[in-house]
Amino acid sequence: MLKLYGFPVSNYANMVHLALLEKGLPFEYVPTVPEQSPELLAKSPRGKVPFLETPQGYLNETSVILDYLEDRGEGRPLLPADPYQKALVRALMKEIELYIELAARPMYAELLAGVTLPDAIRNKARDDLQAGFATLKRHGRFAPYVAGDSFTLADVVFLYSAELAARVGQKFFGLDLLGDFPAARALLATLGENPNVKTLAAQRDAAMPGFVAAMRAKYNPGKAAAG
Numbered sequence: 093m094l095k096l097y098g099f100p101v102s103n104y105a106n107m108v109h110l111a112l113l114e115k116g117l118p119f120e121y122v123p124t125v126p127e128q129s130p131e132l133l134a135k136s137p138r139g140k141v142p143f144l145e146t147p148q149g150y151l152n153e154t155s156v157i158l159d160y161l162e163d164r165g166e167g168r169p170l171l172p173a174d175p176y177q178k179a180l181v182r183a184l185m186k187e188i189e190l191y192i193e194l195a196a197r198p199m200y201a202e203l204l205a206g207v208t209l210p211d212a213i214r215n216k217a218r219d220d221l222q223a224g225f226a227t228l229k230r231h232g233r234f235a236p237y238v239a240g241d242s243f244t245l246a247d248v249v250f251l252y253s254a255e256l257a258a259r260v261g262q263k264f265f266g267l268d269l270l271g272d273f274p275a276a277r278a279l280l281a282t283l284g285e286n287p288n289v290k291t292l293a294a295q296r297d298a299a300m301p302g303f304v305a306a307m308r309a310k311y312n313p314g315k316a317a318a319g
Contacts, residue, residue, distance in 0.1 A: 095145035097124040097135070100295040101303040103193070103252035104154045105142040110248050111158055113288040115167030155185065158245055170245045181239045184232060184246040191224030193253035196260040203260060205307040218265045221257055225269045225276075228254075234275035236282065250276075251283045 096112060096119055098105025112119050124132070128139045135150045136143040143152040144160070151157050162171050171178045199217050201207040228250075232238045238246040254276060261267035270277040283289055 094119040095122050096120070096142060097122045097145070098142035099123055099125050099303075100292070100299040102141055103256060106292050106296065107154055107248050107252050108142045108144065108157050108161075109292055110251070110288055111161055111170060111245065113291075114170060114243070114248075115161060117161065117164075117167045155189075158185075158248075162245075170243070170248070172239075172242070172244070177239075181244045181246045184228075184238055185249045187224075187227055187231060188238075188246070188249045188253050191220065191227050192257045193249075195220035195224045196253075196257035199260045199264060201307070201311055203263065204304050205311040207311045214264065217260070218267070221261050221265075221269060222267065224257070225254075225273065228276070229273055232276070234279060236275070236279060238279065247279070247283060251280065251289065255280055 094112070094117065096105070096108055098109065098121075100106070100123075109121065122145075124141050126132075126140050132139050135145070136152045138152070140152065142154060142157065143150055144157045146160070151160055158170075161167075162169065171181055195217060198213050199209065202209050202214075228238075232246075232250075233240050235241055237243050238250050254270075258269045261269040270280075284293070
């Protein structure tokens, strides 16, 4: 049986988790946090999550795992059969990751741990987020799903990237990145009603206080000890 290693607050782990649930594949979820122990590094070379245990060995990197799940040919397909349409979905996935998720990521330490970041990092994040959402607006179809009329892996990556990125934009820069993007806002609402998405959201919310406390202890050990 497949085994997914991750923790509920990780948006990348949740991408794989949701794909497994939507495909209807049997798997075991193994709660795991990133670390640099020899045991974990033997399974995930960078000590990151998610990683997937397969009958042949371990796989790391979210995009690789998602491709592997599709290539198995089991369960509900989350990529089109046509090579060109499949490539378009993968392009959207990559654009969302590079220009939205990774644009917001530098701000997570400030969002979750209260770290004050340099203006150069904040300014770059703001500019990159605006450019990223503009890119998605130009390329995404939202008819009603990101790549067209069917739910695909592009929607999985969108869900766990755009929502948090929009929160970063609003909280730190006063940007309503979805304000003139009603189709994206509507899709987030639709995806939020998915039963599997609701299950993962509940698990994330339950784990969030402990994760935030750990982040604050990591970045502000003095404050964490005092508070």
